[in-house]
Amino acid sequence: MPSLTWYLTLSAVLFTTGVVGVLTRRNALIIFMSIELMLNAVNLTFIAFSAFLGDGRGQIVVFFVMAVAAAEAAVGLAIVIALFRNRRTVDINDVNVLKW
Amino acid sequence: MPETISSSIANFRPELALALTFIAAMIMEFAARGKGRLTGAVVLAGFAVALALMPFSPAGPERIFSGMIALDPFSVFFKYFVIVTGIVIVLFSFQSQELRRDAPRIGEYFCFIAALTFGMTLMAGAANLLMIYIAIELVGISSYILAGFTKSVRRSSEAALKYVLYGAVSSGLMLYGMSLIFGLMGSLDLVRIHDVLARGHAITTGWSFATMMIGVVLILAGLGYKISAVPFHFWTPDVYEGAPITITAFLAVASKAAGFAVLIRFFTVMFFDMYTTANVRASFSGVNWNLVLAVLSVATMTVGNFIAVWQDNLKRMLAYSSIAHAGYLLMGVVVSSDSGIAAVLLYFIMYFFMNLGAFYVVMAVADKIGSEHIDDYRGFGKRAPTVGVGFAIFLISLTGLPPTGGFVGKLILFSAVVDSPFLWLAVVAVLNTVVSLYYYARVLRNMYLREPLDGDISPIRFRPAVVVTVVLFIIPNILFGLYFEPLVKWTQASVAMLLPGA
Numbered sequence: 378m379p380s381l382t383w384y385l386t387l388s389a390v391l392f393t394t395g396v397v398g399v400l401t402r403r404n405a406l407i408i409f410m411s412i413e414l415m416l417n418a419v420n421l422t423f424i425a426f427s428a429f430l431g432d433g434r435g436q437i438v439v440f441f442v443m444a445v446a447a448a449e450a451a452v453g454l455a456i457v458i459a460l461f462r463n464r465r466t467v468d469i470n471d472v473n474v475l476k477w
Numbered sequence: 478m479p480e481t482i483s484s485s486i487a488n489f490r491p492e493l494a495l496a497l498t499f500i501a502a503m504i505m506e507f508a509a510r511g512k513g514r515l516t517g518a519v520v521l522a523g524f525a526v527a528l529a530l531m532p533f534s535p536a537g538p539e540r541i542f543s544g545m546i547a548l549d550p551f552s553v554f555f556k557y558f559v560i561v562t563g564i565v566i567v568l569f570s571f572q573s574q575e576l577r578r579d580a581p582r583i584g585e586y587f588c589f590i591a592a593l594t595f596g597m598t599l600m601a602g603a604a605n606l607l608m609i610y611i612a613i614e615l616v617g618i619s620s621y622i623l624a625g626f627t628k629s630v631r632r633s634s635e636a637a638l639k640y641v642l643y644g645a646v647s648s649g650l651m652l653y654g655m656s657l658i659f660g661l662m663g664s665l666d667l668v669r670i671h672d673v674l675a676r677g678h679a680i681t682t683g684w685s686f687a688t689m690m691i692g693v694v695l696i697l698a699g700l701g702y703k704i705s706a707v708p709f710h711f712w713t714p715d716v717y718e719g720a721p722i723t724i725t726a727f728l729a730v731a732s733k734a735a736g737f738a739v740l741i742r743f744f745t746v747m748f749f750d751m752y753t754t755a756n757v758r759a760s761f762s763g764v765n766w767n768l769v770l771a772v773l774s775v776a777t778m779t780v781g782n783f784i785a786v787w788q789d790n791l792k793r794m795l796a797y798s799s800i801a802h803a804g805y806l807l808m809g810v811v812v813s814s815d816s817g818i819a820a821v822l823l824y825f826i827m828y829f830f831m832n833l834g835a836f837y838v839v840m841a842v843a844d845k846i847g848s849e850h851i852d853d854y855r856g857f858g859k860r861a862p863t864v865g866v867g868f869a870i871f872l873i874s875l876t877g878l879p880p881t882g883g884f885v886g887k888l889i890l891f892s893a894v895v896d897s898p899f900l901w902l903a904v905v906a907v908l909n910t911v912v913s914l915y916y917y918a919r920v921l922r923n924m925y926l927r928e929p930l931d932g933d934i935s936p937i938r939f940r941p942a943v944v945v946t947v948v949l950f951i952i953p954n955i956l957f958g959l960y961f962e963p964l965v966k967w968t969q970a971s972v973a974m975l976l977p978g979a
Contacts, residue, residue: 385660392653399646408642415649419656426660435659438607442652445614449645452618456637459628472639474632474719 384425392418405457405467409450416446485541488548490534491527491556495595498523502591506584513583517567520587524564524594531557538975540604544666547604547742547975554822554971555601555738558829562731563594565833570723572942574844579627586626593619593727597735604746604975606655606665606696609739610648613703616735617644620728624720636719643702643712651699657692661685667746668975674747690764693748697769700743703736704803707776714784717796722843725792726836729799733806734825741810741818744770745974749813767899770811775905778804782912791839791849794916795832798875801913802828805906809890812897815972820890822968827886827957831874834950838868841943851923858924861937865924867947872917874954877910882957889965 391414398411420439427435457467464471486493498520505516537548546552567590570576576583596615603609621644625637655665662670701709717725748766781801788794806828809821841864842857843849858865874883887910894903928934957964 395649396646399642405638405642409645412642412645412649415646416652419649419652422653422656423659426656429660430663432663434607434665435656438610438656438659438665441607441611445611445618448618449614449641449648452621453641453645456621456625456634456641459625460634460638463629463631463634469638469642472635474635 381425381429384421388418388421388425391415391421403468403470405460405469408469409453409457413446413450416442482542485546488534488539488541489546490530491560492595492598494523494527494530495560495591495598498527499588499591499595502584502588506588510584511581513580513585513587514571516584517571517587520591521564521567523591524560524567527598528557528560528564531560538973540975544668545605545608546599546602548602549975550971550973551742551818551975552602552738554968555734556598558734558825559594559597559601559731562727562734562829562833563590566590566723566727566731569726569833569837569840572844572946573721573723573840575627575721575840576723578629582626586623589619589623590727593623594731597731600735601738603739604667604742606658606667609743610652610655612735613651613699613739614648616703616732617648620724620732623724623727624716626724627721630719632719633721634719636716639712639719640716647699647702647709650695654692654695654697654699657688658696661688661692667743671747693764693766696743697773700736700740701773704733704740704806705777705800706773706803706807707780707800710777710780710800713800714793714796717799718790718793722792722836722840725796726833726840729795729836730829730832733799733803737806737810737821737825741813741821742974744810745813745818746976767811767813770807771899771902774804774807774811774902776804777801777807778906778909782909782916786912786916788916789851791851791854791920794851794920795835795839798913798916799832801909802832802875804909805887805890808894808899808902808906811899811902812893814893814897815969816893816896818972819965819968820886820893822971823961823964824886824890826964826968827874827882830950830953830957831871831881831883834867834871834947834954835875837946837950838864838871841939841947842937845937845939851920852930854920854923855927856924856929856934857937858921860929860934861939863944864937864939864947867951869921869924870951870954872920874958876914876917878914880955880958882954882961885958885961 395411395415395418399408402408420442423435423438461467502516502520505519509515536550536553539548541548593616596612596619599612600616603612621637621641624640625634627633659665662673664670698709705713744766778801781797781804785794785797788797806821806824809817839849846853874881877883877887891903891906
């Protein structure tokens with residue numbers, strides 16, 4: 378069985394990929410996908426630590442994170458649709474009525 | 478008394494009332510579609526019940542729901558604060574013209590006000606990292622929806638998108654921090670984590686130390702986002718400008734207070750040695766967290782105040798002003814002594830009256846003349862004398878000049894900082910106040926010393942309800958500037974927190 382380090386490294390890589398995606402991509406939907414990646418990296422960390430520590434609470438957190446992430450995605454996509462109806466775009470560079 | 482689920486529920490009645498209010502409001506919304514104001518009345522009644530139940534809920538300190546939630550005078554204070562703010566916001570919403578355009582959907586709006594308030598009461602008591610996350614998300618998701626409620630308005634849906642993106646990213650960051658802390662400390666409970674840290678082995682060097690630093694900084698990013706501290710503030714001006722103004726006021730007052738409740742509990746319980754007797758609680762985890770927070774505080778107040786100087790939209794100016802106020806409030810967290818935290822609580826009481834008053838006037842004026850631009854306030858003092866005087870008093874109070882509540886709040890906060898080793902912080906804050914005088918006075922100058930651009934000096938007539946509301950907000954602003962003894966006593970009694978070893 379791979380050691381804890383492997384899991385943590387994988388989740389750190391996933392998390393960083395997610396953060397980079399959020400920072401570089403300009404499509405709101407891709408940004409949401411990157412955020413999901415970040416949250417799943419978090420889940421992996423929690424599960425890995427949970428197994429390592431023999432403490433089930435980490436796994437409980439994962440269920441909460443998944444449920445909340447689903448709710449957040451639903452709201453986020455609804456907002457993207459509302460914006461799309463106004464602007465016909467999901468590119469966040471075009472979302473620029475408000476600045477400074 | 479050993480805690481059980483049933484004894485926990487007995488101590489959880491106000492929150493339960495809010496949760497039931499949310500459910501009742503949703504059922505109302507399905508049963509009587511289109512009668513949104515009725516849903517609003519249900520929510521208002523639910524808030525009143527929750528408020529009435531507050532005195533019957535014991536003030537601990539006690540742990541309920543397996544230590545998920547702390548019941549202590551500190552959380553009781555913030556619960557009162559958010560429920561009362563919720564009531565005021567619902568009353569504002571009944572008057573708002575901006576929301577009338579979406580009148581058929583207004584029931585949903587009130588549902589989410591209830592959910593938002595429920596989430597903030599949870600934030601006030603959250604004593605476990607999981608509970609903190611869930612409470613923040615409940616508040617977050619409700620406020621994304623509310624910020625974009627007037628979805629046909631372009632800036633509103635844009636504000637909602639920016640809010641949900643920033644919010645989701647920062648909660649992701651915070652969660653990653655929590656997972657690292659969980660792995661390192663073996664617990665999510667703030668009190669247990671404190672015990673691990675207090676024993677102090679293996680955390681001060683090497684990888685563990687680096688991991689802990691990353692974890693706490695990531696959590697700080699999530700909490701800093703909630704209180705709109707620099708550099709996590711970028712969403713604030715956009716969301717505050719784009720959201721319906723009732724929601725802007727709600728976020729600026731209650732959501733910020735709840736964020737501070739979590740931040741204070743997080744640092745005080747986890748990192749600060751509460752047995753030091755000096756005027757500052759020292760952090761003992763090998764990092765000088767006081768200094769980190771002090772840097773954050775200086776950055777927040779300075780950026781907030783300086784950018785506010787250039788704003789021409791009053792909603793946006795008040796957004797930057799609220800960032801600056803978050804900076805002042807952070808000073809109390811830096812000191813983190815009993816007097817520092819009591820000063821934060823007192824400042825929030827004053828902030829409640831001055832900020833809600835100011836937002837209310839901006840809302841009433843926008844409903845009347847359809848603009849939030851500073852140039853449209855030219856001659857406003859003469860065109861609407863009572864409301865004009867009210868607005869002037871709120872702005873003076875926000876600046877912190879006597880004889881207003883804002884002055885007392887700043888005085889007590891600054892004196893708590895002066896008593897600590899962070900004297901320089903108080904000096905920076907005073908200099909910042911001078912900067913803030915400039916942009917508040919700019920509005921006053923337009924109101925009283927300048928003629929309207931279009932030469933229209935006909936009086937603006939507000940409905941009696943508006944004038945009465947403004948007067949109701951003037952009274953505490955002046956009264957608490959002169960007589961604040963009971964408030965000081967109340968806040969000093971409210972600093973008691975559920976602490977390790979208690």
